Amino acid sequence: MANTGTQGPALPDRFVRFRWWGLLAISFGVALIIMDSTIVSVAIPSIVADLGISSTEIQWVQEIYTLLFAALLLTWGRVADRFGRRRIMFIGVAIFIASSVLCVVASSGAHLIIGRAFQGLGGSMILPTTLALLNANFHGRERAIAFAVWGSTIGGMAAFGPLAGGWLIEYASWRWAFGINVPIGLFILAGLLLFVAESRETRGVPGTDVIGALLSIVGFGALVFGLIEGRSYGWWRAEERASFDIGGMSPVPFAFGIAVVALVGFVLWERARDRAGRGVILDLSLFRIPSFANGNVTALIVSFGEFGLILTLPLWFQNVLGFRAFEAGLALVPxxxxxxxxxxxxxxxxxxxxxxxxxxxxxxLEVLAVLTLAVLIRPDSTPWLTSPVLFVYGIGVGLATAQLTSVVLADVPVERSGQGSATQSTARQTGSALGIAVLGTAFFTTFRTGTESRLADAVATDPSVGQLVDAVIASSGGTISALAADPRTADVAQAARDAMTDGASRAAYVGAAALLLGLLSSLRIRPGVGADQRTVEPDEPATAG
Incomplete structure (x- = not known):
């Protein structure tokens, strides 16, 4: 039977014959985003040493990208539906390349932050369009394989990024952490032009939903800001080390308040425009599709559990086991x-x-692996202990991430796949921000309280020990190796190692609980007969909108 959705002219022969090369270009688009995010986290110490940037600038180098990325996903998903998904992805990759060059030549923290902001803009154009293009150009069993490759790219790059970053930083420069994006991006641009068919919505829905776009940007931007910054600024009262407060109050509650008002307003505005028959950023009728609604809830919960683990493990490898950046990346290769x-x-x-x-x-498999890590990790662990567990975890990620995306989009009409893809991406991004906030808080709180309690007697006897404790906590464990090298402070280093291991274990337990909840949530998914089951008959030419 014919693929549902918008009909159009037959695809040029090369798009049919070389569609798997097109899949490679699309998957590299996802790899570009994920690898850049993980490499930057490894590169931060070298950036600080070279540019001498402040702690506030460090924070914004990492977070301006995530903030803009999450806030703009829905908007670009809708724009791609109307103006062409391949076109928007092409522009996004071009912006990503140009902004990476800005980062390479950065001479100050402000310069680097501007480059990262434009990377977030480009990334927000790339991710939803990769999903929409897969949804439009692959069907039936081929579609399951295409989504499997897409999802495995995410899991693989999340582990490969720190390895590549560690190698580049140790043997070249932190600037190559951004420079590597240029040749990869050029390869993607060529692949998009040569092997990926354009697709777009052709329904004539009048009006451009500018207000809806602004409400979604403000709402999701404020929400992600609050989730990311809660640990730094304080969840209610401002932390003493916070660089900004509002009359002693943390800005985080205000951010959440803005998010609630903007997102409620967004939903009401979208409903009103839809009833009036005008164009919307998000077609809320998509949530009447059971597989789409339940799948997005599951995606949010699963991302909560998965991304928190990627945050804590590299810190634990480097600061507790004493691995160099490259060795920590190597430990994640399984x-x-x-x-x-x-x-x-x-x-x-x-x-x-x-x-x-x-x-x-x-x-x-993910739940089993993360629980095993939570139980087994200890201060004297080795890669021989963690590697088999991470391998099983990787298999779970490869199976779950891609096929969950396939399930979420299975019954979404092709002409609205940009909106559906962007909604799914936003759910994942919100879940990952929530996971980083909650699991990061569990990790660092346990690390701080565990170190302080283990050294309480020593601090009472010698106040200078308290200063060492403050230093090791402020550095997120970065001073542990230096303390361990001095016999006079070795006890402080060992207490910090034990406490950080407890923190990593507790974060893993929380992550496993989230993944188990996601597994239970997946039991509610009942896909209908939609894109997931569609095939193109052998005698019927493939078409695109």
């Missing part, structure tokens, strides 16, 4: 290998099992 192995197995599984069942198998 996760990437497992993710890629899973992508190879999805084709066989898709012949026997539905995507929802594959999602549940993947989530079960």
């Amino acid at each position: 996760l990437a290998v497992g993710s890629f192995v899973a992508s190879g197995g999805v084709a066989a599984l898709s012949r026997m099992l539905t995507p929802v069942v594959v999602v549940r198998i993947g989530l079960s």
Whole structure:
């Protein structure tokens, strides 16, 4: 039967014959975003040493990207539906390349922050369009394989990024952490032009929803800001170390208040425009599709559990086990290998099992692996202990992440796949920000209180020990190796190692609980007959809108 959605002229032959090359270009687009985010986190110490930037600038180098990325996803998803998904992705990659060059030549913290802001803009154009292009250009069993490759790229790059970043920083310069984006981006641009068919919505819905776009940007931007900054600024009262406050109050509650008002206003505005038959940023009728509504809830919960682990493990590897940046990245490689192995197995599984069942198998493996880490990790652990567990975790990520995306979009009409993809991406981004906030708080709070309690007697006897404790907490464990090298402060280093291990274990327990909740949530997903089951008959030409 014909693929539902918008009909158009037959695709040029090269788009049909070389569609898998097009998949490679689209997947590299996702890799560009994920790898850049993870490399930057590894590069921060070198950036500080070279540019001498302040702690506030460090924070914004990391977070301006996430803030703009999450705030703009919905808007670009809708724009892509109207003006062409390949076109918007192409522009996004071009912006990402140009902004990476800005970061490479940065001479100050402000310069680097501007470059990162434009990277967030480009990234917000890339991610939803990759999903929409897959949804529009692949069908049936091929679609399951395409989403498996897409999802495995996310899991693999999340682990490969720190490895690449560590190698570049140790043997070249932190500037190459951004410079590597240029050749990859040029490869993506060529692949998009040569092998990816354009698709867009052709329904004539009047009006451009500018107010809806502004409300979504303000709402999601404020929400992500609050989630990210809660630990730094304080969740209610301003922390003593906070660089900004409002009459002693943290700005975080105000951010959440703005988010609630803007997002409620966004929903009401979208409903009113939809009833009037005018164009909207988000078609709320999509949430009447059970697989879409329940799948987005599951995606948010799963991202909560997955991204918190990526935050805590590199810190634990470097500060507790004493790994260099490159060695910490190498320790995460089993996760990437497992993710890629899973992508190879999805084709066989898709012949026997539905995507929802594959999602549940993947989530079960993730829960098992994270629980095992929580139980087994200790201050004297080795990669021989963590590698098999991370490999299993990677397989779970490879199975669950991609097929969950496939399930969420399975029954979304092709002509609205940009909106559906952007909504799914926003749910994941919100979940990851929430996971980083909650798991990061569990990790760092346990680290702080555990170190202080273990050294309480020593601090009471010698107040200078208290200064060492403050220093090791302020550096997020970065001073542990220096303290361990001095016999006079070795006890402080050991107490900090034990406390950080407890923090990593507690964060893993919280992450496992979130993933288990996501697994239970997936039981509510009941896909109908939609894009997931569509095939194109052999005698029917492939079409695109």
